[in-house]
Amino acid sequence: MRDYLRLLKFARPYSGTFLLASLFMGLSAIFDGATLAMIVPLADKVLTNKKIIIPSKIPAFLSDFIDKINNMTPELLLKYMAISIVALFLIKGIVGFFQSYLMSKIGQAVVRDIRSKLYTQLQNLSLDYFTQKRGGELMSRITYDVRLVENAVSYGATDMVYQTLQVVVYTLLTFFIYFRMALVSFTLLPLISFPIIKVGRILRKLSKRSQEKMADINSLLYETIIGARIVKAFNMESYEIDKFNNANRDYYKISMKSIRRLLFLSPLTEFLGCVAGILVFVWGGKEVIAGKVSFGVFGLFLGALLSLIRPFKKLSQVNSLNQQAVAASLRIYEVLDTKPTVVEILRPDRLTDFRDSIVFEDVWFSYGSQPVLNGINLEVKKGTVLAIVGRSGTGKSTLVDLIPRFYDPTKGRILIDDIDIKDYSLKSLRQQIGIVTQETILFNDTIKANISYGYARASEKEIEEAAVQAHAFDFIKRLPDGYDTVIGDRGVKLSGGERQRLAIARALLKNPPILILDEATSQLDTEAERVVQEALDKLMEGRTVFVIAHRLSTVRLAHKIIILEKGVIAEEGTHMQLLAKDGLYKHLYQLQEF
Ligand SMILES: Nc1ncnc2c1ncn2[C@@H]1O[C@H](COP(=O)(O)OP(=O)(O)O)[C@@H](O)[C@H]1O
Ligand SMILES: [Mg+2]
Numbered sequence: 001m002r003d004y005l006r007l008l009k010f011a012r013p014y015s016g017t018f019l020l021a022s023l024f025m026g027l028s029a030i031f032d033g034a035t036l037a038m039i040v041p042l043a044d045k046v047l048t049n050k051k052i053i054i055p056s057k058i059p060a061f062l063s064d065f066i067d068k069i070n071n072m073t074p075e076l077l078l079k080y081m082a083i084s085i086v087a088l089f090l091i092k093g094i095v096g097f098f099q100s101y102l103m104s105k106i107g108q109a110v111v112r113d114i115r116s117k118l119y120t121q122l123q124n125l126s127l128d129y130f131t132q133k134r135g136g137e138l139m140s141r142i143t144y145d146v147r148l149v150e151n152a153v154s155y156g157a158t159d160m161v162y163q164t165l166q167v168v169v170y171t172l173l174t175f176f177i178y179f180r181m182a183l184v185s186f187t188l189l190p191l192i193s194f195p196i197i198k199v200g201r202i203l204r205k206l207s208k209r210s211q212e213k214m215a216d217i218n219s220l221l222y223e224t225i226i227g228a229r230i231v232k233a234f235n236m237e238s239y240e241i242d243k244f245n246n247a248n249r250d251y252y253k254i255s256m257k258s259i260r261r262l263l264f265l266s267p268l269t270e271f272l273g274c275v276a277g278i279l280v281f282v283w284g285g286k287e288v289i290a291g292k293v294s295f296g297v298f299g300l301f302l303g304a305l306l307s308l309i310r311p312f313k314k315l316s317q318v319n320s321l322n323q324q325a326v327a328a329s330l331r332i333y334e335v336l337d338t339k340p341t342v343v344e345i346l347r348p349d350r351l352t353d354f355r356d357s358i359v360f361e362d363v364w365f366s367y368g369s370q371p372v373l374n375g376i377n378l379e380v381k382k383g384t385v386l387a388i389v390g391r392s393g394t395g396k397s398t399l400v401d402l403i404p405r406f407y408d409p410t411k412g413r414i415l416i417d418d419i420d421i422k423d424y425s426l427k428s429l430r431q432q433i434g435i436v437t438q439e440t441i442l443f444n445d446t447i448k449a450n451i452s453y454g455y456a457r458a459s460e461k462e463i464e465e466a467a468v469q470a471h472a473f474d475f476i477k478r479l480p481d482g483y484d485t486v487i488g489d490r491g492v493k494l495s496g497g498e499r500q501r502l503a504i505a506r507a508l509l510k511n512p513p514i515l516i517l518d519e520a521t522s523q524l525d526t527e528a529e530r531v532v533q534e535a536l537d538k539l540m541e542g543r544t545v546f547v548i549a550h551r552l553s554t555v556r557l558a559h560k561i562i563i564l565e566k567g568v569i570a571e572e573g574t575h576m577q578l579l580a581k582d583g584l585y586k587h588l589y590q591l592q593e594f
Pocket of ligand 1: 131390391392394398
C-alpha cells in the first residue's frame with residue numbers, strides 16, 4: 001500500500017486535473033445508466049403500450065414523472081425518446097472526450113516528469129554507480145518501467161475511477177428499482193469474484209518475472225550493440241544469438257503463461273456470471289408474469305446487473321496493471337533514491353586559478369573489498385610533469401581519477417594549493433583539469449560540437465586554432481563537410497589517432513592548468529602515435545601534467561617518475577636517478593614494459 005502511494009506521488013502535481021477528469025467520469029457513468037434506462041419506456045409503453053410498474057418505493061417526483069409517461073400516447077413518447085437519445089449520445093460523446101483527454105494528459109505528463117527526473121538523477125550520480133550497474137538495466141528503467149507507470153496512470157487510474165463509478169451507478173439502480181432481488185443477486189457476487197482474485201495473484205508474480213526477463217533482454221542488447229566489434233572479432237555471433245534467444249524464449253514462455261491465465265479468467269467469470277444471471281432471470285420472469293413488475297423495469301434491472309460484469313472485470317485487470325506499475329515504480333525509486341557518493345560540501349570554495357601544488361596525503365582507496373591504493377604520498381609542483389609507471393592493474397588510472405573526484409579516497413586527502421579538493425565546488429575543480437585517456441569518448445555530433453564540448457562559447461576561429469594545434473586540421477579538411485561532419489556514435493567513423501587528436505583539440509580549447517594523460521597513445525600504431533604525441537607535447541606545454549605512459553620518451557623527460565606496485569609507490573625519482581638505483585624501474589625499462 002505504501003508503495004502504491006509512492007506511485008501516486010508521481011501524479012500528485014496533477015490532482016486538480018484528475019479531479020476534473022473524475023467529474024467527467026461521474027457524468028459519463030450517470031449517462032450510461034440513463035441510456036440503459038431508456039429500455040423501460042421503450043419496452044413498456046412504445047412497444048406494448050402497457051404501464052410501467054416499479055416494485056420498490058420511489059420518491060414522489062419520480063413517481064409523478066412515471067405517471068406522466070404512463071399517461072402519454074406511445075407516438076408522443078416515441079418522439080420524446082428519439083430526441084433524448086440523440087441528446088444523450090451527444091453529451092456522452094463530449095464528456096467522454098474530455099475524460100479521456102484529461103487522463104491521457106496526466107499520463108503523458110507523468111511520464112515526461114519521471115523520465116526527466118531519472119535522467120537528471122543519472123547525470124548527478126557519481127561514477128561508481130555506473131560501474132556497478134548494467135547499462136541495459138538503466139535503459140530499461142527509463143523506457144520500459146516508465147511506460148508501465150504511464151499505463152497505470154492513464155489507463156489504470158481511468159478505469160479505477162470510471163469503472164468504480166459505473167459499479168456505483170448500476171448497483172444503486174438495481175437496489176432502487178427492485179430492492180429484494182438486488183439483495184439476493186449481490187450475495188451471489190463473491191462467487192464470481194473469487195476466481196478473479198485468485199488468478200490476479202498468480203498474474204502478479206508472473207509479471208514480476210517477465211519484467212526481470214525484459215531487463216535481461218535489454219541488457220544483452222545494449223552490451224552487444226556497444227560491443228559489436230568485439231563480438232565479431234571473437235566470432236561470438238552465434239554464442240550471443242544463443243544467449244539472446246534463451247532470454248527471448250524465457251520471456252515468451254512467461255508471457256504466454258500470463259496470457260493463458262488471463263484468457264482463462266474471462267470465460268470462467270462469464271460462465272459463472274451466466275449461471276447467477278439465469279437464477280435471477282427465472283425468478284424475475286415469474287414476477288413479470290404475475291404482474292408485480294413491468295417487463296421494461298425488469299429488463300432494466302437485468303441490464304444493470306449484467307452491466308456490472310464488465311466494470312468488475314476491468315477492475316480486476318486494473319489491479320494487475322497497478323501491481324506491475326508498483327513494481328516498476330519501486331525500481332524507478334531505487335534509482336531516484338540513490339545518493340551520489342561524491343558530493344559537495346555545503347558552501348564550497350571556488351578553485352579559480354591553480355597556483356602552487358597538488359599533494360596526495362596518505363591516500364587510500366578501494367572499489368569494494370579489494371584495496372587498490374594503500375597510502376599514497378605525493379607532491380606535484382605547478383608546471384611540472386609527473387610520470388606514473390607500473391604494471392597493468394596496479395592502480396595508475398585510479399590514482400589520477402581521484403584528482404577530478406571521479407571517486408573519493410577512502411582515507412587521506414588530496415590538496416590543491418593546501419586546500420582539500422573536497423572543499424572546492426566540483427564544477428570549479430573539474431574546470432581546471434583536462435583529461436585525455438586511451439578510450440576517447442566522442443558524441444554522435446559534428447566535429448565542431450565535439451571539439452567545443454563543454455565550451456559552447458568557443459568561436460569558429462578558436463575551434464580551428466585548437467584543431468590546428470592538435471594536428472587534427474589535416475584530416476578534418478579532408479572530411480566531406482569539414483568541421484560540420486557528423487562522426488557517428490562514439491566517433492566510429494574516425495580512426496583511433498583521429499579520435500585522439502579531437503580529444504586533444506578539445507583539451508586545448510578548454511585550456512586547463514592541470515592535465516591528465518592516461519595512456520593516451522597506447523592504442524595507436526607507430527605512425528598515428530607519432531602525430532598524436534606531437535600534439536600531446538603541444539598540449540603539455542606550460543601545464544601541470546600527470547602522465548601515465550607506455551612510451552619511454554615521455555617518461556624520460558618527466559620531472560618526477562613514480563613507480564606504482566600493488567597500490568604503493570615502490571620507487572620515485574628522475575629517470576637517471578631511478579636507473580642508477582637498479583630497482584623495479586630499471587627492470588621495467590629493460591623489459592620495455594611501458
Ligand atoms: N570500477 C571499478 N570497480 C572495481 N574495480 C576496479 C574498477 N576499476 C578498476 N578496478 C580494479 O582496480 C585495480 C586498479 O585498476 P586501474 O587503476 O585501472 O589500474 P591501471 O590503470 O594501473 O591498469 C585493478 O585491479 C582493477 O581491476
Ligand atoms: Mg589504466
